[in-house]
Amino acid sequence: MSGISKSYGGERGGERVPVLKDIRYRIDHGKFVSLIGPSGCGKTTLLRIIAGLEKASSGRLFLEGREIAYGKDLIGLVFQEYALFPWRTALQNIEMGLEIMGVPRRQRLGAAIEYVRGFGLSGFENRYPHELSGGMQQRVAIARTLIMKPRLVLMDEPFGSLDSQTRNEMQEFILQVWQQRGDTIIFVTHNVDEAVFLSDRIVVLSRRPATISRSFEIDCPRPRDRTSLECNAFRRAVLEELRKERKIGG
């Protein structure tokens, strides 16, 4: 990310609301990076810009040296609200991306079924989203994204709608999946514990207009113990940084 800035408004003489200001960062391949920051600071906006759903007001995004070609490169995005297509079964949701790509039916189904099995959804593949629990729906959403082998995986508070037990399970699940696959993940959350448990790096954004305040390297060895002293130390450091951000805003 190089000099990404974003402002809203300004049309019809309205106020221009700057949301992001000069975001400059580099993420290494295969790393799990969390974006954290005060509520409303623009972390979701940044993610949406990276995903191609919104356009930055200025700045550029590079993927392995070249600018991202939306429509060709696939940047996966997992939504907080799952965004599963309600008229499609779990299996059909998972294979949606492959269907769009034009992959023949038998191959699509084969690949999708593998994900169904691997993600613990066996027996539920022909259910519709409204018949699935929150955790399952999110697993379907993640499968739908990962089956496309995206260049980059973006996650926007994916476990925010889940109860805390399911949330913990899903965190372990995503770590497992990530460790098997080695995707590059940008994970937005406002939950410090979650960020510390999951990430290689935590990037703290400032208040609006957001810039990168600080970046923490979490070199805690895996598998991590949520209750360990090391985890706590990192948690404290990140919380402190966030507290500073809130104070600055007043």
Place this chain on the structure above:
Amino acid sequence: MRWERYILPLSILLVWQGLSSLGAIPGHLVPSPYKIILGFKDLVTIGMPPGHLLHDHIRYSLYRVAAGFGIAALTGIPLGLLMGWSSRLRGMVGPLIELLRPIPPLAWIPIAILWFGIGIKSAAFIIFLGAFFPVLLNTISGVVSINPLFLEAAKTLNASEKDIFLKVLLPGSIPSIFVGMRIGVGIGWMTLVAAEFTGVKAGYGLGYMIMTARDIQRPDEILAGMFVIGVIGLLINWGLRICESRIIRWR
């Protein structure tokens, strides 16, 4: 409870029959339920006008509705999908639609007869006008009100505009399309019966049947005919609901 829905109609029938038998209701204006049942029997066996039996009237009426509604659906759904998708098209075609919509289908009868003569074509045209607007408007609404989240999810899967139309907009608006169809066929059915008052070919049609019954002072047959019209409307709606629940299994 299943049986609760029958309490009110049955009570009304009982009170009605009671009052009629006691002579408290003028029998030449409001026949008793029993007389109406007899009238129904006459419609089935003797016919009104005599020789034109009930089931034939039903057949002709249904045929006209099917034609008019069929055309309304075949034109309204695709146009609605396109108008829902393209705000530009909506802006261009919308005002014309809004101008035509308030004109009651029945007001079109004179010009319809002028253009098509009396027959299935003018009847189908009138019904088409009644059914078209609900189908169109509900289809547009179905497309326009699709949660933008689904469009975004599709975009992140690299969906083209065509993919979004076929795989998101179309399936997502099916519930609204069905609502439009049910309303459309309901209005079409009502419009048909009224349209048949003014003239039908070959002397068949439920509206025509009722008018003839009035001409020769048979209120029992009028009411029996009205009841049949109501029941058929109910069955059509019911039939569509069943189709809907078979096709939409995801709610």
